Amino acid sequence: MVVAGTSQLRRRLGLCGHWLALALYILAALFPLFWLVKIAVTPTDLLFGEGIRLWPSSTTLSNFTTVLGATDFPWYFLNSVVVSLGTAAAVTVVASLSGYALSRFAFRWKNAVAFFLLLTQIFPLVMLIAPIYRLMTPLGLVDSLMGLILVYTAYNAPFATFLMQSFFEGIPKDLEEAAMIDGCTRFQALCRVILPLTLPGMGATLGFVFTAAWSELLFALMLISTETRMTFPVGLLTFVSKFSVDWGQMTAAAVLALIPACAFFAVIQRYLVQGLTAGAVKG
Amino acid sequence: MAGRALRLAGEAPAGRRSFRSIAEPWTYLSPTLVLIALLMLVPLIVGIGFAFQNVQILNPFKRGFVGLAHFQxxxxxxxxxxxxxxxxxxxxxxxxxxxxxxxxxxxxxxxxxxxxxxxxxxxxxxxxxxxxxxxxxxxxxxxxxxxxxxxxxxxxxxxxxxxxxxxxxxxxxxxxxxxxxxxxxxxxxxxxxxxxxxxxxxxxxxxxxxxxxxxxxxxxxxxxxxxxxxxxxxxxxxxxxxxxxxxxxxxxxxxxxxxxxxxxxxxxxxxxxxxxxxxxxxxxxxxxxxxxxxxxxxxxxxxxxxxxx
Missing domain, CATH: 1.10.3720.10 (MetI-like)
Incomplete structure (x- = not known):
C-alpha cells in the first residue's frame, strides 16, 4: 500500500516536472513575439514611461494604421508576396520533376547528383553575392523582382528536391506503371496519376519555400535599391536604420511581416519532421 | 563486312532505346541542374576569378590582375x-x-x-x-x-x-x-x-x-x-x-x-x-x-x- 502510494506520488511529481519544463519552453518561445506585439500596441507617449511594463495601461492600433496608410510598407509587403509566391511556385515545379527523377529512376551518377545537391546546401551562399551582382547587372536583373525570384529558385531547389523525393517515395510505383501500360507516356502518367496524389507534398514544399524566400535578407539587400521594389526584410531594415526611434511603427511593421510566415507555418507544421529531415541542413 | 553491318543494324534500335532510357532521368533533372549551374557554379567560378583581381565598383579604373595581393x-x-x-x-x-x-x-x-x-x-x-x-x-x-x-x-x-x-x-x-x-x-x-x-x-x-x-x-x-x-x-x-x-x-x-x-x-x-x-x-x-x-x-x-x- 505504502509502496503503491510512493510510486504514484513519484509519477505525479514526474508529470509535474514534465509540464513545468514544457511551460518554460513555451514561455521562451512566445515571450519575444509577445513583447513585439506589446510594443506595437503601446501608445508612443506611454512607451518611455512604461517601457518595461508587461502590458501598457492603454493600447492603440494607430501604429498599424500609420504603417499601412502612410509608409512604403504596403509596397514591401506586396513585393515580398510576389517574390515569395513566384519562388515557391517555380521551385515546386522544378523540384517535383527532379524529385521524381531521384525517386523513380535508377541511373548512373544518381548518387553523385544527390551528393552534389546536398553539397549545395552547406555551401556559403554569401560568397556568391558579389559575383551574382556583377553577372546580373548587364542582364538587367539587378534591382528587379525577377532577378530575386531566379536566385531564390536556384538556391531552394535542392532542398525542395529532397523533400519532393521523400513524398514520391510514399506513392507506389505500380500506379504509373499501370497508366503507362494503358498507353500514357511517363510524363502523362506523372501529371495525371502521380502529381494529384502528391498535392499535400507539393503544398508542404510550397510552404517551406515561401517561408525561406520571405526571410531572405542579404541577396535582397545587395540586389534591390529602389524603394518601391524592396522586399519586406530590406524595407524594414532600411526603415530601422532611418527611423530607429520610431518603435511603434517598426514593431507594427514587424508584426505584419510575421503574419504570412505564421500562416504558412500553420500549413506546413504537419510536415516539419519530414521537411527538416529531408533538408537535414535547412534552417 | 556484312557481319559487321548486320551487327550494327541489329544493335541500332537497342542503342537508341538505351539512349532514351539514359536521357530520361536527366530530362527531369535538367531544370534544377541548369538553374544551379547558372546561379551557383558560374558565379562561383567568376568569384574565384575575382579573388585574384581588383574589382571595385566604386573605383572602376582600378582594375586588373593582382595575383595573390588580396591574400597577402x-x-x-x-x-x-x-x-x-x-x-x-x-x-x-x-x-x-x-x-x-x-x-x-x-x-x-x-x-x-x-x-x-x-x-x-x-x-x-x-x-x-x-x-x-x-x-x-x-x-x-x-x-x-x-x-x-x-x-x-x-x-x-x-x-x-x-x-x-x-x-x-x-x-x-x-x-x-x-x-x-x-x-x-x-x-x-x-x-x-x-x-x-x-x-x-x-x-x-x-x-x-x-x-x-x-x-x-x-x-x-x-x-x-x-x-x-x-x-x-x-x-x-x-x-x-x-x-x-x-x-x-x-x-x-x-x-x-x-x-x-x-x-x-x-x-x-x-x-x-x-x-x-x-x-x-x-x-x-x-x-x-x-x-x-x-x-x-x-x-x-x-x-x-x-x-x-
Whole structure:
C-alpha cells in the first residue's frame, strides 16, 4: 500500500516536472513575439514611461494604421508576396520533376547528383553575392523582382528536391506503371496519376519555400535599391536604420511581416519532421 | 563486312532505346541542374576569378590582375583574424546551446500527453519567424528603452547597470548568439524527435527481457540509435551556422569595433558597403577553404573513431 502510494506520488511529481519544463519552453518561445506585439500596441507617449511594463495601461492600433496608410510598407509587403509566391511556385515545379527523377529512376551518377545537391546546401551562399551582382547587372536583373525570384529558385531547389523525393517515395510505383501500360507516356502518367496524389507534398514544399524566400535578407539587400521594389526584410531594415526611434511603427511593421510566415507555418507544421529531415541542413 | 553491318543494324534500335532510357532521368533533372549551374557554379567560378583581381565598383579604373595581393592583405588584416576567432566562438556557442536545449525539448515531446499537438506547434513556432525578424526582435529586447532584458540582467546582478549589451564590446556577441539559439532550438528538437520516433519499440522490449535497467536501455538503445543522426546533424549544422551572417548584420552590423564581426558578415560588409568585390571574393575563398578543412578533419576523425572501436 505504502509502496503503491510512493510510486504514484513519484509519477505525479514526474508529470509535474514534465509540464513545468514544457511551460518554460513555451514561455521562451512566445515571450519575444509577445513583447513585439506589446510594443506595437503601446501608445508612443506611454512607451518611455512604461517601457518595461508587461502590458501598457492603454493600447492603440494607430501604429498599424500609420504603417499601412502612410509608409512604403504596403509596397514591401506586396513585393515580398510576389517574390515569395513566384519562388515557391517555380521551385515546386522544378523540384517535383527532379524529385521524381531521384525517386523513380535508377541511373548512373544518381548518387553523385544527390551528393552534389546536398553539397549545395552547406555551401556559403554569401560568397556568391558579389559575383551574382556583377553577372546580373548587364542582364538587367539587378534591382528587379525577377532577378530575386531566379536566385531564390536556384538556391531552394535542392532542398525542395529532397523533400519532393521523400513524398514520391510514399506513392507506389505500380500506379504509373499501370497508366503507362494503358498507353500514357511517363510524363502523362506523372501529371495525371502521380502529381494529384502528391498535392499535400507539393503544398508542404510550397510552404517551406515561401517561408525561406520571405526571410531572405542579404541577396535582397545587395540586389534591390529602389524603394518601391524592396522586399519586406530590406524595407524594414532600411526603415530601422532611418527611423530607429520610431518603435511603434517598426514593431507594427514587424508584426505584419510575421503574419504570412505564421500562416504558412500553420500549413506546413504537419510536415516539419519530414521537411527538416529531408533538408537535414535547412534552417 | 556484312557481319559487321548486320551487327550494327541489329544493335541500332537497342542503342537508341538505351539512349532514351539514359536521357530520361536527366530530362527531369535538367531544370534544377541548369538553374544551379547558372546561379551557383558560374558565379562561383567568376568569384574565384575575382579573388585574384581588383574589382571595385566604386573605383572602376582600378582594375586588373593582382595575383595573390588580396591574400597577402588578408594575412595582415586584423579584422579578418578577429572575425575568424569570433566565427569559432559564435558557431560553437550557438551550436552547443541549440543542441542541448533542442535535445531537452525532443525528450520532453517524446511521449504522448494531452494537448501535445498544440504544445508542439507553439514550441516550434520560432523556426517560422524569419531570421531577420528574430534578430530585430532580440535587438529590441536588449534595448534598455523598450526591452526588459537589460533590466532583468541588472536585477539579477549580471549587469552593473541596465545598458544595452549589444553596445558593450565584451558582451555584444551574446546578443546574436541568444537570437540564434532561440531561433534554432526547434531545428534540433525536430531532427532529434524524428530520430527518437524511428527507434523500433521491439528494441526496448528486447532489452527489457534481457534484464536491462532504465539506464542501460537509454545507453544501449536510445543513444545507440541517436548517435549517428546526431553526428551528421551536428556536422552539417556547424557549417550552416558558420555561414549564417544574417543575425550579426541585422543586430550589430559587426560592431562595436568589429567585436561581433564573423566571416560571413565581414564578407557581406566588404561586398555590400565597400563594393570591393575582389577582396570580398578572396575572403570567400578563405572561408570556403576553412570549411573544407573542417569537413575533412571531421570525416577523418570519424574514420579513426570507427576503426578504434
Amino acid at each position: 592583405a588578408i594575412a595582415n588584416d586584423p579584422i579578418f583574424w578577429k572575425a575568424l576567432v569570433n566565427t569559432l566562438w559564435w558557431t560553437f556557442a550557438s551550436l552547443i546551446l541549440q543542441f542541448v536545449l533542442g535535445l531537452g525539448l525532443a525528450l520532453l515531446l517524446w511521449r504522448e500527453f494531452k494537448g501535445k499537438r498544440l504544445v508542439q506547434a507553439i514550441v516550434f513556432l520560432p523556426w517560422a519567424v524569419p531570421s531577420f525578424l528574430s534578430g530585430l526582435t532580440f535587438a529590441w529586447l536588449f534595448n534598455p528603452v523598450v526591452g526588459p532584458f537589460p533590466h532583468w540582467l541588472h536585477a539579477l546582478g549580471l549587469l552593473a547597470s541596465p545598458d544595452n549589451i549589444l553596445a558593450d564590446p565584451a558582451l555584444a556577441m551574446w546578443g546574436p548568439i541568444t537570437a540564434n539559439v532561440w531561433w534554432g532550438i526547434p531545428f534540433f528538437a525536430i531532427t532529434i524527435l524524428a530520430a527518437l520516433q524511428s527507434i523500433p519499440n521491439e528494441m526496448y522490449e528486447a532489452a527489457a527481457i534481457d534484464g536491462a535497467g532504465m539506464l542501460a536501455r537509454f545507453r544501449h538503445v536510445t543513444l545507440a540509435y541517436l548517435v549517428p543522426t546526431i553526428a551528421i546533424t551536428l556536422l552539417l549544422r556547424t557549417i550552416w551556422i558558420a555561414n549564417f551572417g544574417d543575425l550579426v548584420v541585422v543586430m550589430t552590423g559587426g560592431g562595436p569595433a568589429n567585436q561581433t564581426q564573423i566571416l560571413p558578415s565581414y564578407i557581406f560588409t566588404v561586398a555590400f558597403r565597400k563594393l570591393d568585390f575582389g577582396y570580398a571574393s578572396a575572403l570567400s575563398m578563405v572561408l570556403l577553404a576553412l570549411l573544407f578543412l573542417y569537413a575533412i578533419l571531421i570525416l577523418e576523425m570519424r574514420r579513426r573513431l570507427r576503426s578504434a572501436f
